[in-house]
Amino acid sequence: MRKIVRRVEDDAPSAEETAKRISGQDGVTILDLNASSLLVEGESEAIDAALRGIDGWNAFALSTIQVPDTRQRIGKTARKR
Numbered sequence: 001m002r003k004i005v006r007r008v009e010d011d012a013p014s015a016e017e018t019a020k021r022i023s024g025q026d027g028v029t030i031l032d033l034n035a036s037s038l039l040v041e042g043e044s045e046a047i048d049a050a051l052r053g054i055d056g057w058n059a060f061a062l063s064t065i066q067v068p069d070t071r072q073r074i075g076k077t078a079r080k081r
Contacts, residue, residue: 003040003060008057012054013056022040027043028050
């Protein structure tokens, strides 16, 4: 499962420091890192356990949304005779 770990408090540890602390946990892999969030992969319980000792960071489940196709199409219509 992938989760986004976001900094929710200004005085929270930096993303680099948080990534170092999380990456040491079994079953947790850091996929991406930027200033205020991490993309993490692993079991949900393992990710939550890794964050228990880190104040100011929360994990949110990554969800994807299917975008509908909005292109107009011209369909075949019945011919009038």
